[in-house]
Amino acid sequence: MTEVALETKNLGKRYKKLWALKDFTVALPANKVIALVGANGAGKSTLMSIAAGILPATEGELHVEGRVVLLSQDKPLYRSFSVADMLDFGRHMNAVWDQQRALSWLGRFGIPLDRPCGKLSGGQQTQVAMAVALGARPSLLLLDEPLANLDPVARREVTGELLGEVADSDMTVVLSTHVVAELAGVGDHLLLLREGHRTLDGDVEELLSQHVRLVGPRADRPPVEGRTVLSQHTERQSTFVVRTLLGPESPVAPPWQAQAVTLEDLVLAYLKAGRGEGEL
Numbered sequence: 001m002t003e004v005a006l007e008t009k010n011l012g013k014r015y016k017k018l019w020a021l022k023d024f025t026v027a028l029p030a031n032k033v034i035a036l037v038g039a040n041g042a043g044k045s046t047l048m049s050i051a052a053g054i055l056p057a058t059e060g061e062l063h064v065e066g067r068v069v070l071l072s073q074d075k076p077l078y079r080s081f082s083v084a085d086m087l088d089f090g091r092h093m094n095a096v097w098d099q100q101r102a103l104s105w106l107g108r109f110g111i112p113l114d115r116p117c118g119k120l121s122g123g124q125q126t127q128v129a130m131a132v133a134l135g136a137r138p139s140l141l142l143l144d145e146p147l148a149n150l151d152p153v154a155r156r157e158v159t160g161e162l163l164g165e166v167a168d169s170d171m172t173v174v175l176s177t178h179v180v181a182e183l184a185g186v187g188d189h190l191l192l193l194r195e196g197h198r199t200l201d202g203d204v205e206e207l208l209s210q211h212v213r214l215v216g217p218r219a220d221r222p223p224v225e226g227r228t229v230l231s232q233h234t235e236r237q238s239t240f241v242v243r244t245l246l247g248p249e250s251p252v253a254p255p256w257q258a259q260a261v262t263l264e265d266l267v268l269a270y271l272k273a274g275r276g277e278g279e280l
């Protein structure tokens, strides 16, 4: 059985009248990179803050294994501290500290140790914050869009290195984003939130193999059994994204065509789907 890094049961968070998270039940697998995706306001930060213990839940249960570190977009760095001072600070603030791991991260991205943090670029500051987070040896590292100010190449490098860190340790990483185009190759597991609810959750490869896009003549329903996630129609043509056990390889009667979906297609289909439609 897969080990679980984070488990919730009917978790809910209410801010005055608004439920930012509601009836949220999930079990996220350990030692994976989990992409947490949702539109603005879907509840990603709320979930991460509760998991990190800095925000109390209104109702429900949450259980995490081991040490949790949350890194958000506003990086916790002292501007006058040099990079080396920040590592010293990390060592003093954490009961467990891996200096070598922190140094090795900075070395990979060429960050000078003697430079004051305030004189580093936004992207370099992100790398320092990442090094301090990794030095704390978290079992669960929650990254709340901290990569937003990295250029696309640097972001790809960071996510690649993170996958390596996960492979070399028992760490689990949850990485939140609403930049759907950047998802490919980033996560092993996808968790999609919409308006505080879990909309889709599963192993990325499995999810891709369970969905198919069907294109054919205008029709009210797709030509296969399954749950329709998204329907789009023009005057003469219909396109459906369907969750089906048949998979994208199975034949459909012509003139219908079955196409595999990419991760980006899949996420966009669920994000676009009307409320209720496509819910699991």
Ligand SMILES: Nc1ncnc2c1ncn2[C@@H]1O[C@H](COP(=O)(O)OP(=O)(O)OP(=O)(O)O)[C@@H](O)[C@H]1O
Binding pocket: 015, 018, 019, 020, 038, 039, 040, 041, 042, 043, 044, 045, 046, 047, 178
């Ligand atoms: N402190 C707060 N007080 C009141 N409402 C809040 C507070 N924090 C968040 N919310 C509301 O809760 C909902 C979920 O917010 P949250 O920040 O968790 O979403 P998110 O998915 O992280 O969004 P984004 O991608 O924009 O960062 C939103 O509707 C937001 O307006």
